[in-house]
Amino acid sequence: MAKDDQIPFEAALLASTGPIEALLRRLLDDRPLSGEIARPQRLMEAMRHGVLNGGKRLRPFLVMESAALFSADGEAALRVAAALECVHCYSLIHDDLPAMDDDDLRRGQPTVHKAFDEATAILAGDALLALAFDIIADEATMLPAERRAALVLALARAAGAGGMVGGQMLDLEAERIQPEEAGIIRLQAMKTGALIRFACEAGAIVAGAPAADRERLAEFGSAIGLAFQLADDLLDLTADARQMGKATGKDAAAGKATLVALHGANWARNQLQGLVDQAHALLCPYGEDAVLLKQAAEFVAARNS
Amino acid sequence: MAKDDQIPFEAALLASTGPIEALLRRLLDDRPLSGEIARPQRLMEAMRHGVLNGGKRLRPFLVMESAALFSADGEAALRVAAALECVHCYSLIHDDLPAMDDDDLRRGQPTVHKAFDEATAILAGDALLALAFDIIADEATMLPAERRAALVLALARAAGAGGMVGGQMLDLEAERIQPEEAGIIRLQAMKTGALIRFACEAGAIVAGAPAADRERLAEFGSAIGLAFQLADDLLDLTADARQMGKATGKDAAAGKATLVALHGANWARNQLQGLVDQAHALLCPYGEDAVLLKQAAEFVAARNS
Numbered sequence: 001m002a003k004d005d006q007i008p009f010e011a012a013l014l015a016s017t018g019p020i021e022a023l024l025r026r027l028l029d030d031r032p033l034s035g036e037i038a039r040p041q042r043l044m045e046a047m048r049h050g051v052l053n054g055g056k057r058l059r060p061f062l063v064m065e066s067a068a069l070f071s072a073d074g075e076a077a078l079r080v081a082a083a084l085e086c087v088h089c090y091s092l093i094h095d096d097l098p099a100m101d102d103d104d105l106r107r108g109q110p111t112v113h114k115a116f117d118e119a120t121a122i123l124a125g126d127a128l129l130a131l132a133f134d135i136i137a138d139e140a141t142m143l144p145a146e147r148r149a150a151l152v153l154a155l156a157r158a159a160g161a162g163g164m165v166g167g168q169m170l171d172l173e174a175e176r177i178q179p180e181e182a183g184i185i186r187l188q189a190m191k192t193g194a195l196i197r198f199a200c201e202a203g204a205i206v207a208g209a210p211a212a213d214r215e216r217l218a219e220f221g222s223a224i225g226l227a228f229q230l231a232d233d234l235l236d237l238t239a240d241a242r243q244m245g246k247a248t249g250k251d252a253a254a255g256k257a258t259l260v261a262l263h264g265a266n267w268a269r270n271q272l273q274g275l276v277d278q279a280h281a282l283l284c285p286y287g288e289d290a291v292l293l294k295q296a297a298e299f300v301a302a303r304n305s
Numbered sequence: 306m307a308k309d310d311q312i313p314f315e316a317a318l319l320a321s322t323g324p325i326e327a328l329l330r331r332l333l334d335d336r337p338l339s340g341e342i343a344r345p346q347r348l349m350e351a352m353r354h355g356v357l358n359g360g361k362r363l364r365p366f367l368v369m370e371s372a373a374l375f376s377a378d379g380e381a382a383l384r385v386a387a388a389l390e391c392v393h394c395y396s397l398i399h400d401d402l403p404a405m406d407d408d409d410l411r412r413g414q415p416t417v418h419k420a421f422d423e424a425t426a427i428l429a430g431d432a433l434l435a436l437a438f439d440i441i442a443d444e445a446t447m448l449p450a451e452r453r454a455a456l457v458l459a460l461a462r463a464a465g466a467g468g469m470v471g472g473q474m475l476d477l478e479a480e481r482i483q484p485e486e487a488g489i490i491r492l493q494a495m496k497t498g499a500l501i502r503f504a505c506e507a508g509a510i511v512a513g514a515p516a517a518d519r520e521r522l523a524e525f526g527s528a529i530g531l532a533f534q535l536a537d538d539l540l541d542l543t544a545d546a547r548q549m550g551k552a553t554g555k556d557a558a559a560g561k562a563t564l565v566a567l568h569g570a571n572w573a574r575n576q577l578q579g580l581v582d583q584a585h586a587l588l589c590p591y592g593e594d595a596v597l598l599k600q601a602a603e604f605v606a607a608r609n610s
Binding site: 032033035036037038039040042043044047090094097099100117118119120122123125126127129130131133134136137138139144145146148149150152153154155156157158159160161162163165166167168169170172173186189190194 | 337338340341342343344345347348349352395399402404405422423424425427428430431432434435436438439441442443444449450451453454455457458459460461462463464465466467468470471472473474475477478491494495499
């Protein structure tokens with residue numbers, strides 16, 4: 001399954017994408033579900049363009065591995081993972097819009113508003129957000145209703161004004177109002193941290209794990225969410241566009257404050273190691289079962305694309 | 306409570322807005338909820354601008370009256386009504402964007418992207434959509450988890466690619482591809498019909514009413530949803546901007562096909578009467594308890610603003 005030059009974790013991540021890609025493709029089919037009137041073709045094409053784009057599917061992987069830690073039902077976890085990926089992809093579609101980050105490329109392909117148009121991109125994002133809650137609430141996600149409702153609530157809160165969307169708002173404002181260190185940390189915990197935290201917490205909710213485990217997994221998610229953003233900021237400073245498949249050096253050009261800009265690359269690399277250690281410590285109670293999640297923490301901190 | 310020149314139904318509708326306004330104001334407070342990190346002030350102001358704008362709150366009224374038909378818990382119905390209004394208001398914010406209908410005025414006030422900016426308007430809409438599912442899924446909506454999950458599913462499906470968002474997509478395309486009569490009816494059933502249908506169905510779900518009642522209320526919602534759009538098209542043809550608080554005659558100017566344009570105003574008035582009769586017939590089993598819902602059907606068909 002793995003190419004020879006891949007480390008084992010990357011091979012595991014790649015191997016995990018098969019089922020999630022298949023499910024996303026099925027969920028984004030043109031045929032309407034019960035209670036739907038019709039699925040306009042152009043809208044569905046735009047949604048598929050924004051979702052079925054060769055993403056690494058890191059968040060789905062985190063949902064599924066966290067759920068596996070508690071021997072949860074794999075099919076239910078897979079649907080929650082797909083819902084989360086819909087939210088992640090909607091946020092990229094909207095963030096790329098001219099009124100926001102104004103990006104033409106995403107993974108080397110035209111962004112949705114470039115491949116279609118702005119109105120279609122806005123609507124495709126809106127529809128993906130609604131679809132995420134549809135997927136979780138549906139009885140096809142074979143979980144007790146209490147867990148489906150808890151997952152809807154946690155995802156809505158992670159994605160909304162007090163989470164991801166609020167973080168994007170703060171990020172846009174950061175170009176005008178330079179935030180202090182605490183402000184940058186809060187912005188990042190919201191913009192990218194909240195969904196990664198949810199990914200890890202969701203596995204515990206799917207499994208009906210005790211509250212203490214749910215909190216432990218959420219904290220693990222927060223730690224690797226912070227690491228994810230630090231690695232991203234480091235990369236923005238050092239990588240070229242070819243490596244990223246999107247424009248780079250944009251933060252500095254926009255005068256955006258990042259922790260890396262504030263403290264330098266060496267500090268950032270030390271911080272990353274500290275976050276990986278913290279993430280590993282949180283997983284101690286799960287022993288060998290958590291080996292892939294531990295590797296995920298290292299992968300997030302060391303990633304170069 | 307009623308002004309002297311108001312008909313009784315309008316007085317009842319107006320009287321019903323007090324609790325919903327108060328709840329919406331509380332839900333859109335600056336203070337973060339548990340699980341939220343912070344609520345950025347500018348984002349919350351934009352959300353409040355888009356929601357607390359003197360709307361008639363017809364959809365919340367329909368939720369609450371439908372729920373009352375089955376003696377459902379009023380507080381739970383009120384929260385579902387607020388969630389639905391968040392979805393309705395998000396859709397107006399996004400529809401008004403320059404890339405979509407490009408409207409500067411809504412109820413005589415600047416639209417959100419005019420009062421703030423495009424990026425903030427996109428994010429305010431996104432956050433309102435997430436908030437809607439947050440409100441319903443929350444245990445504070447004192448309903449069994451089965452009903453909360455069913456409400457999330459029905460709302461997501463009504464709002465998504467196979468409902469409202471898909472309808473807006475078809476509406477944008479209708480400027481280029483003139484749809485046939487069947488296409489116009491489908492477009493309208495999705496764009497405005499789906500949420501009004503949900504409003505009426507939601508009351509039955511909140512109450513845990515039998516499936517036959519749920520279906521009956523949904524059909525009632527579909528009938529008045531069609532009437533709502535017909536009345537809107539009539540109004541667009543005949544009213545002036547002062548009366549509407551927004552630009553009028555835009556459909557004709559954009560060359561948009563409507564049933565009124567296709568068949569004329571007299572045909573439309575006959576159709577409206579037929580839809581009201583149909584709506585009334587659907588409510589027959591509920592006798593006197595449904596008097597306000599029957600009046601709502603007449604109000605929707607006869608409205609002039």
